[in-house]
Amino acid sequence: MNASTKQSFPLFDEAHSAEAVNARIGPNVDPRTREIASAVVRHLHAAVKEIEPTHEEWLAAINFLTNTGHMCSDWRQEFILLSDVLGVSMLVDAINHRRPTQATENTILGPFFVDGLSISDNGTNICRDGKGEPLVVHSRVVDIKGAPISGATIDVWQTNDDGFYDVQQQGIQPEGNLRGKFTSDADGRFWFRSVKPRFYPIPDDGPVGKMLGKLGRHPNRAAHIHFIIEAPGFETVITHIFAPDCPYLQEDTVFGVKESLIGRFEHVEDADAAEKLGFTSPFWSVEQDFVLKPLA
Structure with a gap:
């Protein structure tokens, strides 16, 4: 794909963050996957905008999910x-x-x-x-x-x-x-x-x-x-x-x-x-x- 035919995506900004992310979903993705991914991104971005977490709070959330994964085993999920x-x-x-x-x-x-x-x-x-x-x-x-x-x-x-x-x-x-x-x-x-x-x-x-x-x-x-x-x-x-x-x-x-x-x-x-x-x-x-x- 040359520069003249390359798809143009919106640049990321706070007001249109979810739209910028969802625009990157490829054109050949099946409709149900597109629907699910788009909804998750919209709601996740909406929650982040409502909460306005600090960098430390967001890292704590990531660490929580990491620790949750580490706790999983053959008999415990x-x-x-x-x-x-x-x-x-x-x-x-x-x-x-x-x-x-x-x-x-x-x-x-x-x-x-x-x-x-x-x-x-x-x-x-x-x-x-x-x-x-x-x-x-x-x-x-x-x-x-x-x-x-x-x-x-x-x-x-x-x-x-x-x-x-x-x-x-x-x-x-x-x-x-x-x-x-x-x-x-x-x-x-x-x-x-x-x-x-x-x-x-x-x-x-x-x-x-x-x-x-x-x-x-x-x-x-x-x-x-x-x-x-x-x-x-x-x-x-x-x-x-x-x-x-x-x-x-x-x-x-x-x-x-x-x-x-x-x-x-x-x-x-x-x-x-x-x-x-x-x-x-x-x-x-x-x-x-x-x-x-x-x-x-």
Whole structure:
């Protein structure tokens, strides 16, 4: 390209900074990439103009992002944690999972899901460390008309009673503690034994935790059990059951609580029922249906 045919770009100035940057996007860039990049530049430049950071403040922001990257590992994703506590993960999920009111709502996946578990028998006790208050979960997978969905696969995971996932305490917790994978039967039912979930702090020893402290926010997640429900012909649901008596329901640090996901936990004092479950009385029981939306 010679000087006479070279494209002319606007020079950079404060008033038109975003326009100057976006003008450099090449003519052959696909439209969606152009749309995303242009929007990010516009909003980023608008934020900088509103904040008017000093050089020291901007360097601190860059160092924060650098330290966030350094904190990532094979089992810990600090950038997911950052997205979670800023509410972005929940917003992206809400935009991508607009469902009929009767369908089960999604919530946040979190950074501690482990794929590839083998199927367990219904009724399996997934608590392998013996800690916590016994809980039995009975559930049903149905479509939006209430018809049972058989053969659905359900991944389940939660923290132990000390507030840690097994992958956070390798060599301390039994491998696969409080994780399970189940299949719904002909009536769409599945059930398992576990322990009542408790609230716990997200990992707050890294840059995201320090950020929460500076913002005057606590790191606690409301007590919950994770679920992923998959069935052919239906949208996959990534969701939780929340304990209704948790003190952090209204201020879950990652904004994951939805009214429809607060479970109906019953405190059961029945020695015979407990003995049949391999529990001691009292124990907890919860029943929760999962309603799947068919694929378009």
